[in-house]
Amino acid sequence: MRQRLRHKHSVASAFAVALIFAPGTSWAQVTPPEAQEEATSEPAEQAPAPDVTIQDLSEAELRQRHLNELFMRLAEAEASDWPQVQSQIWAAWGRSGSASMDLLLQRASWAMQDQDYETALIHLDDLVRLAPEFAEGWNRRATVYFLQGNYGASVADIQRTLALEPRHFGALSGLGIILDRLGDKKGALRAYRRAVEIHPNMEGAQEAIERLAPDVDGREL
Numbered sequence: 001m002r003q004r005l006r007h008k009h010s011v012a013s014a015f016a017v018a019l020i021f022a023p024g025t026s027w028a029q030v031t032p033p034e035a036q037e038e039a040t041s042e043p044a045e046q047a048p049a050p051d052v053t054i055q056d057l058s059e060a061e062l063r064q065r066h067l068n069e070l071f072m073r074l075a076e077a078e079a080s081d082w083p084q085v086q087s088q089i090w091a092a093w094g095r096s097g098s099a100s101m102d103l104l105l106q107r108a109s110w111a112m113q114d115q116d117y118e119t120a121l122i123h124l125d126d127l128v129r130l131a132p133e134f135a136e137g138w139n140r141r142a143t144v145y146f147l148q149g150n151y152g153a154s155v156a157d158i159q160r161t162l163a164l165e166p167r168h169f170g171a172l173s174g175l176g177i178i179l180d181r182l183g184d185k186k187g188a189l190r191a192y193r194r195a196v197e198i199h200p201n202m203e204g205a206q207e208a209i210e211r212l213a214p215d216v217d218g219r220e221l
Helices: 004-017 033-038 060-074 082-094 099-113 119-128 134-145 151-164 171-181 185-198 205-217
Strands: none
Touching: 004 134, 033 119, 082 134, 099 119, 099 134, 099 205, 119 134, 151 171, 171 185, 171 205, 185 205
16 A cells, blocks of 8 residues: 555656746737828838847746746756756746745645645635636646546646646646556557657656557567
8 A cells, every 4th residue: 555655646746746827928010000001112211129128028928938948958858957957847837926826736735745635626626716827736636636546637637737838748747647547558658758858858758658659659570
């Protein structure tokens, strides 16, 4: 029983940890009708585009910029500092930007450590309801559902996590684990391969790929 609990917690760590608002802000310039009417055959002199400084960026945009830099470093397969980069990503994912939402996540984490999954779900249900754009709320609830053996609900929350943060390698690895257990080796392999594209040094993922690939892709003669 103790070995099974240790295994559950090692699997849970594949899901758990982290947040970030995934989609970046896109900028578009719209020309008002008045400006179109004033246009002549001679090209109008264009004003230089304003420089965007750090001071001009919102807190969410700064977090996204920082995450993008971390993911670029994480994608370097030969990088020796990947454990530190991974930890920084987990830390960034774990911050919602709201002290009250972070407290709900922390309380859920304490309950999970005590294996009090019902209490953890109470906090996480509130979290995803109040902060539906917070990816780690969905990911953490997916972890609890997994630990309860509710794979269908876990996969649904993983999908919500990945919709908000497609680079969530923990959620992708968790999806691979579930699909593998359900016998969907092709789907599991696809999830693991996507995780390794993002995080080439992710522990356990490459081993899972090597185990599943011969059955899915065919063994070499």
